[in-house]
């Protein structure tokens with residue numbers, strides 16, 4: 001198996017996944033209300049050096065580039081499969097495995113290191129090392145900002161008394177149950193890992209994926225895309241045949257049409273390297 005086995009074992013790298021990731025990123029940002037937490041933004045110089053780890057489609061850097069036209073923005077990922085063909089002139093994308101010791105020439109060079117949703121690429125035993133690795137990228141006074149979702153806090157509901165959500169419940173329970181060992185860590189351990197890495201002023205904010213009500217339908221649809229892509233990928237065994245899966249998916253879209261939705265919590269964690 002390749003060195004990126006952890007992510008690739010369960011996740012897809014298709015062109016459809018690029019637009020799903022972009023949609024997911026935008027919906028999370030809309031609920032957060034920012035790309036860079038205001039506590040960090042207030043301290044960033046206009047020529048900030050910013051790294052995004054597990055950058056995927058580089059959506060974070062593409063959104064941040066116009067805010068820091070004098071900044072230097074570097075995206076790193078274990079694979080270039082999601083990299084866009086064009087990026088703003090102050091953005092560069094490269095390969096880096098966050099689980100490996102970081103190259104010496106990058107140590108102490110960034111004002112901000114950002115990470116969003118790396119959980120599927122990490123095992124429980126990786127987190128502390130990865131947080132320590134990424135903290136080493138920071139300049140004195142620099143910040144690490146990291147968003148992970150607590151999918152274990154998911155629930156479903158409906159906008160209207162007649163809304164249905166049983167099919168949404170069934171597929172979401174299957175996906176989250178399968179990945180529960182992965183989802184039980186990260187969102188709740190990052191603050192401790194940041195402190196262990198020597199970061200100060202460690203903070204956490206929890207925002208519901210339903211803070212902005214208009215995102216609930218699109219976010220539920222986005223979640224269904226990942227659920228059914230995964231269920232059909234054959235990467236894990238599931239208790240449905242193709243016909244049952246088709247029926248379940250059709251019912252999920254009817255659930256969404258009726259006002260049914262799923263929601264969970266988004267955890268933002270940050271810490272600063274001492275001056």
Ligand SMILES: C[S@@+](CC[C@H](N)C(=O)[O-])C[C@H]1O[C@@H](n2cnc3c(N)ncnc32)[C@H](O)[C@@H]1O
Pocket residue numbers: 004007021022025053054055056057059076077078079082096097098099115116117118120121122
């Ligand atoms: C769920 S995607 C999130 C992408 C992006 N951060 C976003 O929020 O849209 C996870 C990304 O992490 C990358 N990844 C997985 N394991 C990694 C590792 N060990 N080091 C660096 N990147 C990794 C994957 O290739 C993928 O692009």
